[in-house]
Amino acid sequence: MTPTPRRQLLRRSISASLSLALAAVGTAAAVVLSSAPAAQAAGVPAPSPVAVPGRGATVPFKEQEAEYAATNGTLIGPNRLYGTLPSEASGRQAVTLDAVGEYVEFTLTAPANAMSFRYSLPDSAAGSGRDASINVLVNGASPKSVPVTSKYGWYYGGYPFNNNPGDTNPHHFYDEARTMFGSTLAAGTKVRLQVSSTSASPSFTIDLADFEQVAAPTAKPSGALDVVSDFGADPTGAADSTAKIQAAVDAGKAQGKEVYIPQGTFQVRDHIVVDKVTLRGAGPWYSVLTGRDPSNRSKAVGVYGKYARDGGSSNVTLKDFAIIGDIQERVDDDQVNAIGGALSNSTVDNIWMQHTKCGAWMDGPMDNLTIKNSRILDQTADGVNFHYGVTNSTVTNTFVRNSGDDGLAMWAENVPNVKNKFTFNTVVLPILANNIVTYGGKDITISDNVMSDTITNGGGLHIANRYPGVNSGQGTAVSGTTTAARNTLIRTGNNDYNWQFGVGAIWFSGLNEPINATVNISDTEILDSSYAAIHLIEGATNGLHFNNIKIDGAGTYALQIQSPGTATFTNVVATHIAQSNPIHNCVGSGFQITRGAGNSGWYSDPPACTGNWPAPVWTNGGVPQGGTGPTDPTDPPTDPTDPTDPTDPPAETGNLAQGHSVTESGHADVYGASRAVDGDANTYWESTNNAFPQTITVDLGAAKAVKRLVLKLPPAAAWATRTQTLGVSGSTDNNTFNSLKGSAGYTFDPSSGNKATVTLPGTSARYLRLTFTGNTGWPAAQLSELEAYTTTG
Numbered sequence: 001m002t003p004t005p006r007r008q009l010l011r012r013s014i015s016a017s018l019s020l021a022l023a024a025v026g027t028a029a030a031v032v033l034s035s036a037p038a039a040q041a042a043g044v045p046a047p048s049p050v051a052v053p054g055r056g057a058t059v060p061f062k063e064q065e066a067e068y069a070a071t072n073g074t075l076i077g078p079n080r081l082y083g084t085l086p087s088e089a090s091g092r093q094a095v096t097l098d099a100v101g102e103y104v105e106f107t108l109t110a111p112a113n114a115m116s117f118r119y120s121l122p123d124s125a126a127g128s129g130r131d132a133s134i135n136v137l138v139n140g141a142s143p144k145s146v147p148v149t150s151k152y153g154w155y156y157g158g159y160p161f162n163n164n165p166g167d168t169n170p171h172h173f174y175d176e177a178r179t180m181f182g183s184t185l186a187a188g189t190k191v192r193l194q195v196s197s198t199s200a201s202p203s204f205t206i207d208l209a210d211f212e213q214v215a216a217p218t219a220k221p222s223g224a225l226d227v228v229s230d231f232g233a234d235p236t237g238a239a240d241s242t243a244k245i246q247a248a249v250d251a252g253k254a255q256g257k258e259v260y261i262p263q264g265t266f267q268v269r270d271h272i273v274v275d276k277v278t279l280r281g282a283g284p285w286y287s288v289l290t291g292r293d294p295s296n297r298s299k300a301v302g303v304y305g306k307y308a309r310d311g312g313s314s315n316v317t318l319k320d321f322a323i324i325g326d327i328q329e330r331v332d333d334d335q336v337n338a339i340g341g342a343l344s345n346s347t348v349d350n351i352w353m354q355h356t357k358c359g360a361w362m363d364g365p366m367d368n369l370t371i372k373n374s375r376i377l378d379q380t381a382d383g384v385n386f387h388y389g390v391t392n393s394t395v396t397n398t399f400v401r402n403s404g405d406d407g408l409a410m411w412a413e414n415v416p417n418v419k420n421k422f423t424f425n426t427v428v429l430p431i432l433a434n435n436i437v438t439y440g441g442k443d444i445t446i447s448d449n450v451m452s453d454t455i456t457n458g459g460g461l462h463i464a465n466r467y468p469g470v471n472s473g474q475g476t477a478v479s480g481t482t483t484a485a486r487n488t489l490i491r492t493g494n495n496d497y498n499w500q501f502g503v504g505a506i507w508f509s510g511l512n513e514p515i516n517a518t519v520n521i522s523d524t525e526i527l528d529s530s531y532a533a534i535h536l537i538e539g540a541t542n543g544l545h546f547n548n549i550k551i552d553g554a555g556t557y558a559l560q561i562q563s564p565g566t567a568t569f570t571n572v573v574a575t576h577i578a579q580s581n582p583i584h585n586c587v588g589s590g591f592q593i594t595r596g597a598g599n600s601g602w603y604s605d606p607p608a609c610t611g612n613w614p615a616p617v618w619t620n621g622g623v624p625q626g627g628t629g630p631t632d633p634t635d636p637p638t639d640p641t642d643p644t645d646p647t648d649p650p651a652e653t654g655n656l657a658q659g660h661s662v663t664e665s666g667h668a669d670v671y672g673a674s675r676a677v678d679g680d681a682n683t684y685w686e687s688t689n690n691a692f693p694q695t696i697t698v699d700l701g702a703a704k705a706v707k708r709l710v711l712k713l714p715p716a717a718a719w720a721t722r723t724q725t726l727g728v729s730g731s732t733d734n735n736t737f738n739s740l741k742g743s744a745g746y747t748f749d750p751s752s753g754n755k756a757t758v759t760l761p762g763t764s765a766r767y768l769r770l771t772f773t774g775n776t777g778w779p780a781a782q783l784s785e786l787e788a789y790t791t792t793g
Helices: 008-012 018-024 242-255 673-677
Strands: 061-065 074-076 094-097 103-107 112-120 131-138 141-149 175-185 190-194 204-212 259-261 264-267 271-274 278-281 287-290 302-305 317-324 339-341 346-354 360-363 369-372 375-377 384-387 394-396 399-401 408-411 421-423 426-428 436-439 445-447 450-452 461-464 481-485 488-490 506-509 515-529 534-537 541-554 559-561 565-577 583-585 591-595 662-664 694-705 708-712 722-731 738-748 755-759 764-775 785-789
Touching (some): 242 271, 271 339, 461 515, 534 541, 738 755, 738 764
Parallel strands (some): 259 278, 264 287, 271 302, 346 375, 369 394, 481 515
Antiparallel strands (some): 103 190, 708 785, 722 738
């Protein structure tokens, strides 16, 4: 319920009656979500973690979400509840196909000769998984059958989990498959995933597809040793090639030559141990190492440096191949990772890691490793873990999705981790724990990353003195300066099924001992957090500094304070916080806040201390999520209008301004500008009185060709008719504004809805500004809703 505004009668009209004012109190406005074209999945618009400008990995693919594609299947979600199928989908939505002929169809936005797609099949009754296939059609013709499986998913019970469907907590539902088309398909080509049979699997749930133009295979470098022609490795995968590839690697070290893996799939059943050598493939789509020992399941494909106790390895380059394993369970003692051991002064470049336990679990002490330009998919545990004395090492420009534990982690167990960096990475859908975390560590940098869609028991970014061996006595605790700058977090944080309450998008823990360091969080966006945006728990955290932070959407609180600490906040702006009191703090003065300039939306005194954790309200840019997918459309549907960019939602026919960031020249009392984009026509913005001209500016989030504005005042008859004089201008950068509509008078009459329509030329603009110069009903600009549409009516 909206509180009764101050001096409400006078704001409507000096002559308005008290009875009319009271009649209007409590009026509710429904949020109406526009429908998508026929045969669209009609997914709820959700920000994508791919292609956030200037942040995250630069990926070689164009991603399209199934929920925005053409389909005759059934939309599932949005839903973030742990253990549900949509909760593990990108954007928390997907499309289920459960009958022959059902499909999801994508339209290419750029040429592509390959695709990978993320999907889920039901588990088998025994928990061993099921194998099936789905057809790929190009422009409706020439179907190609692509194998799919559930054997790498579906875990149950408590940590470290099992494959028993009779146990509790089913999770880790999705996997990815990849295929090449055989030729380059032009932009505009329609690529369809279609069910041809339900005998092997009763349903196929499609999350997304990534389309890319894969370069031709890289030829063998001059003078390199060839694992096939020189050492007899089998590129068909029929024979075990472990010993032959190891012999090639040993010879490459001895002779100072590169070792080349040509096109092929090579069966490798144990570690290939590398030291002072370059191991290079023809490209990760062409040269694939795979396999597992058939009798000793603790042995499997992996490329490892020597362990530190054996002297470690150095001067190694691994480049341009894939390691695709066969790990179907989690056994923490097994060294069945794609890359491991100790690798100093070494580089991992353009390696595809999938279906192993961890992508790269690095056991130091070791120094100066760089992992870059790589993909880490579908792991049973971490994507990367810098463990035990890793220093001056980096993961950069790497894409991580569907890790079974932390996406990117540093764990300074007993030996300090120092000056490591995680930069320009995109980490999506860690099934357990955090997108990115440092457990201890000195002078750590975590910057320019994108983190999205945390599932459970973790947040997007975690900085902590947690886990064994992290303490100041051994020099392994958080110390020096930790820098987390220019990160974007989307739908991060979630419920911890042990704690039974939410974990924040960015959270801190002093479980082992208090954090006493400098921790700088700056220039960061925290968007649509599942629970709190910022969270402290399990012991004090001191030395926090938040600067230039945008919090847009939090399922519960802006700040969830469960432990003492100290923090400064400067230019921290929060909007769309679910709870009316944005801070939950039961430690009182134990948490000391120092407020600088430019803060809004997140501070309250006193804070809430309820003893109860509220159910979260999830939003996408301020629009409440909810609803279910449409029923199956008529078969076959007509083709929808192709969206300009299927990475984004389909053509936008709804109000583009609702829930978006808004600024103003000023406001009176409590009548701030956010009330003009909150979807409720009964709340309103009122500018500073007697101070024309006044402005209100809405950020649409991206440039839009807006053709129509609908301006509203509260609809109650107590608001007398008035005319407001205003003009409209637009900008792409929020600096230079150009006129879109000259100044004119617009009449607002309660008898006809108390609204006015402004037509615009459709000039593309991200920022829309209304400049008011007069109001016949009150000496200020007044607006209850500023609605923006790309349609003319």
